[in-house]
Amino acid sequence: MDYVSLTVILMSVSSLLLPIFLFDPKRREREPAYFLGVVLAASLLMIGINTIYPAPGTIFGSLLASDRLGGIFALTTLFVTLIVVIVSTYTKRGPNTPAYYSLLSFTALGMVLLSYSQDLLIIFVAWELMSLPTYVLAGFNKRSMESNEASVKYAVIGAMSSAIILYAISLTYGLTGTTQISAVVQALSTQPLTLATSVAVLLFVTGFGFKMSIVPFHMWIPDAYEGAPIIVSTLLAAATKKAGFVSAIRVLLAISTFYVLTQNPIFTLPNVFAGLALVTMTLGNLAALTQKSMTRLLAYSSIAQAGYILIGFVIYSYGIQNSAFLREASLGITGALFHIVNHAIMKGVAFLAAGLVLLQLHRGDVQAYDGLSRRMPFTAITLSVAFLALAGVPPLSGFWSKLLLFLSVINGPFAWLAVAGVLNSAFSLGYYAWIIKRMYLDEPETAEKVNEPYTYLVIFAVSIGLIIGFGVFPDGIINFLSGAFTNIAPH
Amino acid sequence: MLFAIGIYGLLVKKNALRLLFAVEIMINAANLNFVAFNQYLWNNAVGQTFVLFSIALAAAEAAVVLAIILVAFRLRRGIDVSELKSLEG
Numbered sequence: 001m002d003y004v005s006l007t008v009i010l011m012s013v014s015s016l017l018l019p020i021f022l023f024d025p026k027r028r029e030r031e032p033a034y035f036l037g038v039v040l041a042a043s044l045l046m047i048g049i050n051t052i053y054p055a056p057g058t059i060f061g062s063l064l065a066s067d068r069l070g071g072i073f074a075l076t077t078l079f080v081t082l083i084v085v086i087v088s089t090y091t092k093r094g095p096n097t098p099a100y101y102s103l104l105s106f107t108a109l110g111m112v113l114l115s116y117s118q119d120l121l122i123i124f125v126a127w128e129l130m131s132l133p134t135y136v137l138a139g140f141n142k143r144s145m146e147s148n149e150a151s152v153k154y155a156v157i158g159a160m161s162s163a164i165i166l167y168a169i170s171l172t173y174g175l176t177g178t179t180q181i182s183a184v185v186q187a188l189s190t191q192p193l194t195l196a197t198s199v200a201v202l203l204f205v206t207g208f209g210f211k212m213s214i215v216p217f218h219m220w221i222p223d224a225y226e227g228a229p230i231i232v233s234t235l236l237a238a239a240t241k242k243a244g245f246v247s248a249i250r251v252l253l254a255i256s257t258f259y260v261l262t263q264n265p266i267f268t269l270p271n272v273f274a275g276l277a278l279v280t281m282t283l284g285n286l287a288a289l290t291q292k293s294m295t296r297l298l299a300y301s302s303i304a305q306a307g308y309i310l311i312g313f314v315i316y317s318y319g320i321q322n323s324a325f326l327r328e329a330s331l332g333i334t335g336a337l338f339h340i341v342n343h344a345i346m347k348g349v350a351f352l353a354a355g356l357v358l359l360q361l362h363r364g365d366v367q368a369y370d371g372l373s374r375r376m377p378f379t380a381i382t383l384s385v386a387f388l389a390l391a392g393v394p395p396l397s398g399f400w401s402k403l404l405l406f407l408s409v410i411n412g413p414f415a416w417l418a419v420a421g422v423l424n425s426a427f428s429l430g431y432y433a434w435i436i437k438r439m440y441l442d443e444p445e446t447a448e449k450v451n452e453p454y455t456y457l458v459i460f461a462v463s464i465g466l467i468i469g470f471g472v473f474p475d476g477i478i479n480f481l482s483g484a485f486t487n488i489a490p491h
Numbered sequence: 492m493l494f495a496i497g498i499y500g501l502l503v504k505k506n507a508l509r510l511l512f513a514v515e516i517m518i519n520a521a522n523l524n525f526v527a528f529n530q531y532l533w534n535n536a537v538g539q540t541f542v543l544f545s546i547a548l549a550a551a552e553a554a555v556v557l558a559i560i561l562v563a564f565r566l567r568r569g570i571d572v573s574e575l576k577s578l579e580g
Binding site: 121124125128132135136139142143145148149151152155156159160162163164166167169170171173174177178179 | 525545
């Protein structure tokens with residue numbers, strides 16, 4: 001029995017056991033959180049061991065494979081979920097608290113399965129397992145109009161995106177007669193190009209694009225992030241979005257190894273990705289600049305970051321077919337992975353800090369951040385570090401991942417994408433620096449100190465440590481991540 | 492064809508329940524695809540297995556979305572999605 005299947009079994013059992021706390025009115029508030037926290041910590045440990053010393057071969061038939069790529073994503077998402085569980089203890093949720101933790105546990109299980117999936121069947125099942133609980137979590141404050149509105153929008157659009165993915169899978173099955181990803185790729189590579197293949201690939205891009213928050217499919221993101229309880233927004237931005245990326249990597253980048261979208265040289269898969277990347281980062285940054293609410297600002301900046309990550313997809317799908325660009329392809333995809341991991345940490349901690357401000361001051365607009373450095377000094381410094389890292393200021397972690405991404409495209413036909421990326425980064429510093437200026441230079445409305453709980457401080461310290469640590473010593477993590485991409489596609 | 496009807500429904504309708512129906516139509520289009528491809532192209536039962544999973548998941552999804560719409564109805568006495576405007580900007 002290897003560690004991945006142990007983790008899956010452990011988390012399934014915990015998801016099903018957690019509702020038992022519902023029958024014990026005395027132990028409803030805290031105990032489920034401790035229970036789930038221990039389960040997640042144990043899973044994190046087991047996945048960690050398995051990622052460093054991977055067990056060979058496949059798990060559960062050929063549905064899962066414990067490779068390093070899956071390990072990285074499972075670790076990232078589990079880490080974020082663990083933080084979310086710890087922080088959740090600060091909010092009272094009434095008699096349904098055990099159900100809340102059970103849903104969190106189901107989501108985490110879905111994300112772990114999605115990370116390791118090798119088959120379109122398990123991708124679909126894990127996708128639903130991950131998404132369905134988050135619809136409910138987004139609407140968990142059921143007396144609040146905003147929370148409910150966020151949940152309705154998210155649920156309808158989420159259901160649509162999974163229907164689109166299902167249709168794409170059905171077309172793929174019709175073309176190849178299998179749902180095993182490596183077999184699908186093999187079968188497609190021997191076939192002539194048809195319209196159905198193009199439609200299937202484009203539908204995959206659309207379906208995964210909704211979760212990845214790529215621009216034409218992003219309209220639910222700001223509403224859902226703002227209306228949902230902010231701890232749930234942390235989960236959506238830092239964890240489930242990453243799971244969208246891993247499934248896109250597993251399916252689309254595997255398909256891209258042989259596949260050009262049409263015979264028409266303009267409308268190819270790298271060009272589609274490049275267009276999406278450009279629109280996504282530009283529109284995300286432009287919209288973020290005009291926001292009055294902190295969560296909406298973070299939501300739009302999260303959209304912009306998805307655009308940077310897509311640059312890695314562009315160069316990978318281009319380079320894998322042009323042997324002159326193989327080195328750039330591996331550089332770009334390493335940068336994309338690094339940026340995904342960084343983004344989970346940076347965005348996660350930024351959302352947590354904004355959540356703490358909301359929890360203590362009951363305000364979410366940017367005016368609430370005036371002079372925050374004097375009222376909540378640790379929160380202010382954490383937000384500043386996270387923002388500078390998101391903008392890509394050296395020596396923080398965000399700088400290296402963006403550098404890798406831009407370097408990978410600077411030679412070759414997509415150089416304009418690097419220029420656009422650098423311009424966008426400079427541009428995004430505009431609103432990040434604006435918030436930092438508010439926190440440090442503006443006068444607060446009142447000067448009274450606000451309590452910052454120890455748990456938050458520990459989490460902030462760990463995250464800042466990771467951001468600066470990855471920034472000062474990037475070699476180790478980059479080498480580790482670059483090894484993840486050797487077995488994605490059959491060669 | 493069914494898939495196109497579903498997309499049309501999603502784009503045009505304003506009632507949350509109708510949106511849910513449209514999504515269900517899209518899912519059923521995919522299910523029909525699976526069964527038909529399985530019967531006429533590949534005799535390997537993968538498609539039929541997939542349909543079983545997808546029907547179960549579609550039911551779960553419908554239950555969750557219906558519950559959310561029910562809460563929306565209790566809060567607002569209506570389920571017209573064009574009224575959901577408290578989060579703009």
